[in-house]
Amino acid sequence: MTDTSRHTDDSLTAIRGELVGFRGDPGSSDRDDCPMLHHHRDGVVLLRGRKILEVGDAERLIPQLDSACTVVDRRGCLVMPGFIDLHVHYPQLDVIASPGRNLLDWLDRYTFPAERRFADPDYARRAAEDFLDELLTHGTTSALVFGTVHRQSVDAFFAAAQARRMRMIAGKVMMDRNCPEDLRDTPERGARETVELIERWQGVDRLGYAITPRFAITSSPDQLSVAGELARRYPDTWVHSHVAENKEEVDWVMKLFPAARSYLDVYEQSGLLRERSVWAHCLWLDREDRLRLAARGGVAAFCPSSNLFLGSGLFDLAAADHAEMRFGVATDVGGGSSFSMLRTLSEAWKVAQLQGQYLSPLRAFYLATRGGATALGLDHRIGSLEAGLEADLVILDPAATALAERRDRAGRSLAERLFVLMMLGDDRSIIETWVDGRRWAGRCPQAARPSHSPR
Numbered sequence: 001m002t003d004t005s006r007h008t009d010d011s012l013t014a015i016r017g018e019l020v021g022f023r024g025d026p027g028s029s030d031r032d033d034c035p036m037l038h039h040h041r042d043g044v045v046l047l048r049g050r051k052i053l054e055v056g057d058a059e060r061l062i063p064q065l066d067s068a069c070t071v072v073d074r075r076g077c078l079v080m081p082g083f084i085d086l087h088v089h090y091p092q093l094d095v096i097a098s099p100g101r102n103l104l105d106w107l108d109r110y111t112f113p114a115e116r117r118f119a120d121p122d123y124a125r126r127a128a129e130d131f132l133d134e135l136l137t138h139g140t141t142s143a144l145v146f147g148t149v150h151r152q153s154v155d156a157f158f159a160a161a162q163a164r165r166m167r168m169i170a171g172k173v174m175m176d177r178n179c180p181e182d183l184r185d186t187p188e189r190g191a192r193e194t195v196e197l198i199e200r201w202q203g204v205d206r207l208g209y210a211i212t213p214r215f216a217i218t219s220s221p222d223q224l225s226v227a228g229e230l231a232r233r234y235p236d237t238w239v240h241s242h243v244a245e246n247k248e249e250v251d252w253v254m255k256l257f258p259a260a261r262s263y264l265d266v267y268e269q270s271g272l273l274r275e276r277s278v279w280a281h282c283l284w285l286d287r288e289d290r291l292r293l294a295a296r297g298g299v300a301a302f303c304p305s306s307n308l309f310l311g312s313g314l315f316d317l318a319a320a321d322h323a324e325m326r327f328g329v330a331t332d333v334g335g336g337s338s339f340s341m342l343r344t345l346s347e348a349w350k351v352a353q354l355q356g357q358y359l360s361p362l363r364a365f366y367l368a369t370r371g372g373a374t375a376l377g378l379d380h381r382i383g384s385l386e387a388g389l390e391a392d393l394v395i396l397d398p399a400a401t402a403l404a405e406r407r408d409r410a411g412r413s414l415a416e417r418l419f420v421l422m423m424l425g426d427d428r429s430i431i432e433t434w435v436d437g438r439r440w441a442g443r444c445p446q447a448a449r450p451s452h453s454p455r
């Protein structure tokens with residue numbers, strides 16, 4: 001991969017466009033004067049090397065720019081923090097759009113067979129590269145990622161993320177039962193390989209490790225408690241798993257762990273529910289579970305396209321808010337059917353609608369950026385347009401298609417225009433993705449094509 005810009009690590013770059021970021025959760029507000037909204041209609045994000053140096057109005061900043069500063073003029077486009085996907089499976093690139101009848105059927109028929117191929121390090125390397133390029137094509141700069149049970153799948157993933165200088169968190173799946181024999185580890189082997197990988201990758205460049213028991217069905221009580229011990233021993237790592245996605249899954253877990261109060265309780269008893277723990281789905285929780293999850297500092301990954309695709313259920317945003325249970329949004333590819341966070345937000349909106357709930361477009365974009373960073377405990381590094389943060393950015397064309405252009409022009413408020421973008425947008429809306437202060441020189445389809453005049 002080559003870098004098209006001429007940076008040394010101290011070079012100055014000013015990206016000019018309409019800036020949209022968030023200072024915090026806008027809640028249900030969709031007002032342009034929402035205090036959580038950080039908006040400059042004609043603004044500049046000034047980068048020095050890998051970091052954001054300053055953010056402000058173009059009128060003030062442009063005249064002050066050093067003559068050595070490269071100006072990237074993207075007027076007519078939106079400049080946002082790069083998207084953050086809170087739960088996704090890189091080995092499921094080959095599984096996306098497989099018509100499983102429900103979660104367990106889909107795992108057996110499509111997912112486990114596809115994950116076998118990751119025993120081959122070459123296959124894993126190529127898949128990791130394609131996966132990361134797919135994320136970048138969609139404007140996603142950070143993610144919390146499942147590997148497979150094979151440790152080489154995680155080595156391949158981290159090497160590819162490191163080469164792209166991406167902030168990525170990933171882990172080797174731990175699973176020792178109720179899955180094909182050749183995809184099983186054991187509590188000892190799973191722990192040994194997890195420790196090796198933590199020691200090799202945690203905190204290296206922009207990489208972080210997630211202890212990753214797949215779910216309570218595929219881990220024995222012994223394996224879950226070993227994973228819990230590792231979670232205590234390595235408090236800076238993340239914990240990443242699935243909980244309460246599908247009703248049959250929940251019934252099976254309650255048969256496997258008859259003494260547990262609930263599915264989530266299985267994880268809590270094993271010591272896995274802690275700060276920096278991320279729980280995909282959280283559909284079939286009760287109020288006690290939500291309160292426990294919030295009290296222990298865990299967060300939920302809301303995976304709307306996956307939940308609709310697999311017919312799993314509807315994430316209850318109002319109940320999550322009521323319990324002050326934090327959440328971010330996630331594609332959950334390959335259960336999810338798109339890498340696009342824009343399309344994921346549009347599905348999130350529909351999930352809310354089906355329950356008579358409201359997801360404001362400001363909140364939707366917050367969840368895809370700063371909300372994801374906060375969920376990972378990384379909001380001091382990524383997720384907003386603030387001086388000192390790492391320069392991961394996405395540049396979006398709100399008028400990428402004739403229809404979008406027409407509809408964007410009719411938009412009255414920023415919230416309305418963001419709503420149109422999340423309902424009509426997809427990878428065609430992504431003009432450029434910037435990672436660690438550099439424009440990604442990969443295969444964004446519309447590279448640098450502001451096609452219309454500034455508003």
Ligand code: GUN
Nearest residue numbers: 111214215242306332335
């Ligand atoms: N539960 C256990 N494994 C998986 C998986 O790969 N995808 C989803 N969506 N749910 C799971």
Ligand code: ZN
Nearest residue numbers: 242280332335
């Ligand atoms: Zn998943």
